[in-house]
Amino acid sequence: MAIQIIEDYKTKKALERYGHFIGAMDTLEEGLIEAGKLIERVDDAKAGAGFSLPTRDELAAQLKKVYEQVGTLRARAKKHEADLISREWAVK
Numbered sequence: 001m002a003i004q005i006i007e008d009y010k011t012k013k014a015l016e017r018y019g020h021f022i023g024a025m026d027t028l029e030e031g032l033i034e035a036g037k038l039i040e041r042v043d044d045a046k047a048g049a050g051f052s053l054p055t056r057d058e059l060a061a062q063l064k065k066v067y068e069q070v071g072t073l074r075a076r077a078k079k080h081e082a083d084l085i086s087r088e089w090a091v092k
Contacts, residue, residue, distance in 0.1 A: 015085045018077075025074055032070070036063055
């Protein structure tokens, strides 16, 4: 009985952590949308003298890479969802 209570608690905590993990990715994607809006407003012609700034195209390319990496992370999380919510998490 006591062992089952402990296992249920661990599963509940793992499910809670997985929910926080997915929520963090959702929040990140919302931030990336805002970053995309900001990148659209970049005017390469207005770059100040003496400053080396990335161009709008360079920023857009970096944003695309981040979107792809977050998508890969989300796909891996979905693939391993059952495993992630069924056991305790550990940082190694």
